[in-house]
């Protein structure tokens with residue numbers, strides 16, 4: 245664990261984009277999904293779409309893609325964690341569902357320009373912000389989950 249070089253939120257690895265501000269930590273990055281000749285500056289903090297300096301939307305110091313629904317989504321949802329696989333994210337989603345807490349997954353792998361790009365913690369799981377305290381209590385009982393609640 246270390247801190248993001250842009251915003252000081254905690255990140256798991258220097259290879260990933262910060263879960264809070266969306267920006268890459270180092271020079272190793274995929275191309276923008278919309279502008280394939282431009283290196284991305286980071287990932288939309290909701291859907292993990294690679295965005296470049298031209299098409300990135302910025303709000304509250306965070307990067308978003310051009311889907312306005314994602315800024316609204318970020319306003320009332322909390323990131324449970326960034327996971328290495330759909331399987332891992334699914335496992336957490338099932339634990340939450342059993343406790344009656346809905347969750348929503350977004351994957352870096354859903355974006356064509358990212359398919360070949362090696363990235364740890366590619367799958368993000370969100371819950372309604374109003375359920376964060378409840379989810380934290382539920383997940384505290386499960387060991388070894390890389391959650392960031």
Ligand SMILES: [Zn+2]
Pocket residue numbers: 248249250251252253262263264265266267
């Ligand atoms: Zn950051």
Ligand SMILES: [Zn+2]
Pocket residue numbers: 288289290291292293308309310311314
């Ligand atoms: Zn997005």
Ligand SMILES: [Zn+2]
Pocket residue numbers: 276277278279282295296297298299300
């Ligand atoms: Zn772009």
